[in-house]
Amino acid sequence: MARKIGSRYTAHQILGRGSVGTVWLGEGPDGPVAIKLLREDLASDQELVGRFVQERTALLGLDHPHVVTVRDLVVDGNDLALVMDLVRGTDLRTRLDRERRLAPEAAVAIVADVADGLAAAHAEGVVHRDVKPENILLDMEGPLGPGGAHPALLTDFGVAKLIDSPRRTRATKIIGTPDYLAPEMVEGLPPRASVDIYALATVLYELLAGFTPFGGGHPGAVLRRHVTETVVPLPGIPEELWQLLVQCLAKAPASRLRASELAARLREQLPSLAGLPPLDVDEPYAEQGEPGAAPEDEPEPEEPRERVRRGAVPLVRGSAPDSNRDTHTSMRVPAPDELAGGALGTARAPRAAGAPRPGSARHRSAARRRRIGIGAAAAVLVAAAGVGTWAATTGDDADATPQDTKNSAPESP
Template identity: 85%
Template sequence: MARNIGSRYTAHQILGRGSAGTVWLGEGPEGPVAIKLLREDLASDQELVGRFVQERTALLGLDHPHVVAVRDLVVDGNDLALVMTLVRGTDLRTRLDRERRLAPEAAVAIIADVADGLAAAHKAQIVHRDVKPENILLDMEGPLGPGGAHPALLTDFGVAKLIDTPRRTKATKIIGTPDYLAPEIVEGLPPRAAVDIYALATVLYELLAGFTPFGGGHPGAVLRRHVTETVVPLPGIPEELWQLLVQCLAKAPASRLRASELAVRLRDLLPLLAGIPPLEVDEPGPEENDQQPAAYDEQQYTPAAEEPRRRGAVPLVPGSAPDSNRDTHTSMRVPAPDELAGGPLGTARAPRAPGRPRPGSARNKAASVRKRRITLGAAAVLLCGAVAVGGWLATGGGDGGGAPQDSENSAPATP
């Protein structure tokens, strides 16, 4: 059913739903558009509306071939909407779900496009804050690039910042998707341009490997890995590409490349990647008991026991059905420093022999506890048996000089 958005736009049909709102296929004075209509509770938040208006000039001024342009911002009664250029294509998550992993040349070409878009945004002092495959669109009508990659455009600029008002997310909360959060965000520092580089490098790793470097399982465990663990190497890619990934996944924000540098370096690597097929990488197995310390709010973090382990983004709302565009602008508590302290820096989800737990994991600790319990139980049984035999001998049951007894019908004499 069509509905008017302000006085200039008409929304015709829903393209997708997310936690922040609904995306519609719409029509404006200049033709088809995509309209992101934010939730009613957001539209009724006067502080957010004020921030929305303040960001208007910056968002409208962000014009780049690899950014989905914001063409208008509408504040009309209960409607709060971003009007964007309509991209004829799909998002990168949909392609990943279909192909699981991409050939290195295509993956690097896509990420180089997005890095170009981020460079323009960062130059305009805009930080995206939620770079992930769901927010990268592939233009199916554009010319094919290296490796047959379609042009990539980054979308949803400004949405995370709009929702992250001081009243809505206090100092103990964070905004974003766990798999792609930079360590400084987990530690409660303000988001700067380097967080987008970390997230984009995480997406590149996922395109190559089929899984994120620190994702999988309990959301609290994912956050801890970003801070305490190092990334697992990927075999089969040139060393130059691997070193680039490591640099952009550095724990220290200052060690990462700027977006413009990353785009140039990635394009320089494209000739080395021509013809390399998608990698054959085994995804790390789940850690059944990879839980957080008791200090975490288990009602907020713990998924249902039967919930399957997911590739890609881990939802912050346990048991929630995935959105069609998988928006996850959900606040989450920042772990305290002692909760993040997990001993010396380790390697994220290191490979292990089939059927054997990774050393130091909760599963390994649980196995050790079970082994100790079995040992103690066996010792207790042996002790009880020894006491019983000793008592029988002491009462004459084992005295060869006593009167003969019927072994089947007689019991040892009692004193």
């Protein structure tokens, strides 16, 4: 059913839903558009409407081939909407759901496109604040790039900033998607351009591995890992690409590359990645004792079970895990003692494909077999040593004279 959005646009069909609002396929004076209609409770917030109007110039000024252009901002009664270019394609989350992970060349080409878009936005003083696969669109009508990658465009610029008003969050809330939040945001510091670099590096890790480096389990555990854990290497990843990832996932914002530098470095590596297959690694499971961990006595199935994707964690109860999972939802900033609750150290290492899950029945069984094998080997060695000692002793006694035997006895005190 069509509905009017302001005086110039008509929304015809719902393309997707999220925690902030609904995206519609619409029509404007210049042809088809995408219309992001914010929730009614947000539209009724006068402070947010004021910020919406204030951000108009900055959002309309972003013009880059790898940024979805915002054409208009509509404030009309209970309607608050962003009118954007319509991209004929899908989002990156949908592709990940279908393929689980990408070949390194395609993954790097997509992320380089997004880094170019971020560089243009950062040059205008605009920070995205919610870079993730759901907000990266793939233009299926554009020319194929390295690794057969479709051109990538970053969308939803400004939405996180609009929702994150001082009255709404104060200094005790954070807004975003846990898997992609930079450590400084978890600690309550104001977001700067470097938070987008951290999130984009997390996306690249996810494209290569099929899971995020610190995700899994309760959102609070995810936030703590961003602050306390370091990422471990992915088996099979080229060393130069890995070092680039490590630098952009640094805990200190100043250690990360700028968006333009990241884009250039990624494109430099594309020739060396040509033809490399997707990585063959298994996702690490939550550690025992963490929310979301598998029960300790859960048997390891002989046949591969259906995997539950561990992408961004929805923050709204009952939300559907689709390509528009909840995003701009506020959470309480963890206290320092909560962030320090986990041991400082390295994040759980991805398992080699087919390796048993730590703590599982198959893992414990393998450990028992190793212990039995080691114990049996030790028993054989002890027995062999005893036989050798007996043989050496009896051999000496056979050759000894009575005097020799007498002289071998301890002297009387």
